[in-house]
Amino acid sequence: MLIDTHAHLNFKAYKDDFEQVVKRCQKKKMSVVNIGAQFSTSKRAADFAQKYDFMYAAIGLHPIHIFDEIYEAEAYQNLIHDKVVAIGETGFDYYHVDEILTKGAKSIEEISNKQQEVFLQHLKLAKKNDLALICHGRNGVEGREVYSEMLEILKQEKVERAVFHCYGGDLTIAEKIVENGYYIGIDGPVTFQKKAEEIQKIATEIPLENILIETDCPYLSPEPHRGKRNEPIYVKYVAEKIAELKKISKEEVIEQMWQNAKELFRI
Ligand SMILES: [Zn+2]
Incomplete structure (x- = not known):
């Protein structure tokens, strides 16, 4: 089964045509997390998962939002039900530091410390509820490497x-992540014609x-929809690209991706 x-x-990007996007997913008989x-968006994800069979949810406070609102573990705990399968997205974002500095953070160090503190709180919630963790990382500050820091x-x-x-990140760190039994999430950029060498090497x-x-x-819409709004059905282009890179069938990729998701999220 295809899964995004x-x-x-x-x-909000789907507020005007949410039902149509849902119908396209249902027609494909796919699953979506x-x-x-x-x-607010965590609550909406949890609500959708209750309403739609094919949807699952993850709940968390993204590292770019930690100065917009306070992370309250108990409030998130109360959102958890059977189809909430992970905690996140959470982690470190050094790419958006300028934006975060406008929200009340005083220095890059403060941002990094706070992101670490919130990351650890998410980790605790995941452990407590025996759920998977969805880690977000983005590099952007000289001398800091988010993926190895999170690992x-x-x-x-x-x-x-x-x-x-x-x-x-790069292939070397990806290999370490994999050695430790964690997963690598691959998105639309693997299909791009330019600046995709590293992620294509990793996928291979x-x-x-x-x-x-x-x-x-x-x-992050994949080719051939690059630049337009993305939606779950387009995950098939990512599967096709991985199949091409690994020289195997698209069906084999889609089946293994489903097995991997079942294993990670216990669905
Ligand atoms: Zn995301």
Whole structure:
């Protein structure tokens, strides 16, 4: 079964035609995991999962939003039900530091410390409820490497199930992530014609058993829809690209992606 393991149908980008987007997913008989980025969108993701059979949810406060609102563990705890399958997205974002500095943070160090604090709180919630963790990372500050920083924390805290969603690091770190039993999330950029060498190399080299396919919609539309709003059905283009790179069939990729998602999220 086709699955988009990282979607944001809970975002405003779908407010005008949500029903049509849902119908297109249903026609494809696919599954979708909607990911929260703030409390409001986490709640919406959890509500959707209750309403629609094919939807699952993850709840969390995205690292770019930690100065917009306070992370309250108990409020998130109260959102958890059977179809909430993960905590996140959470992690480190050094790409949007200028934006976060306008929200009350005073320095990059303060941002990094706060992101770490909130990341650890998410980790605790995931452990407490025996749920997977969805890690968001984005580099952008000289001398800091978010993916290895997150990996060290996961190892230290003995996190068992996690995905490095929309992976943007290099192959060496990807291999370490995989060695530790975690997943690499691959998105639309793997289909791009330019600046896609590293992620294509990663998709080729790392085992299929450690990959998840995602859209991160409404963002990051794959070719041939690049530049337009993304949606879950387009995750098939990511699967097709991985099949091409690994020289295997698209069906094999889609089936393994479903098995991987079932294993990570216990669905
Ligand atoms: Zn996302």
